[in-house]
Amino acid sequence: MDQMSSRVVSSEKRSEQKNQLRAESNSYQMRTEQNRLESPEISRSDxxxxxxxxxxxxxxxxxxxxxxxxxxxxxxxx
Structure with a gap:
């Protein structure tokens, strides 16, 4: 039973980490988009x-x- 509960905990931790990474990625994309919109000059990649x-x-x-x-x-x- 102890092994089972530790698997559940590690699964929950992985899920939290995935959600954290997803949130950071979305935040980065939003900042990038905002910077692109605010920037008067065309970005180098564009x-x-x-x-x-x-x-x-x-x-x-x-x-x-x-x-x-x-x-x-x-x-x-x-």
């Missing part, structure tokens, strides 16, 4: 993300443009 997206779309449009040019040159040569 700048990188938007630049990466821009590069990706530029590459895609260049790729499509080169396909069109390639097909046009094939049509002209035939």
């Amino acid at each position: 700048q990188i993300r938007s630049r990466t997206t821009q590069i990706g779309s530029d590459t895609k449009s260049r790729s499509e443009q080169s396909k069109v040019e390639h097909n046009e040159s094939i049509e002209q040569n035939s």
Whole structure:
């Protein structure tokens, strides 16, 4: 019986620790979101993300443009 009660206690402690970590994580996320909203300048990660997206779309449009040019040159040569 003693072993059983110690398991219950350790299970409750783990549950408390999980809840504590979850609360800290939520608190951190809320602070991060609040800082992002209050910050007048775009955060560095947002700048990188938007630049990466821009590069990706530029590459895609260049790729499509080169396909069109390639097909046009094939049509002209035939």
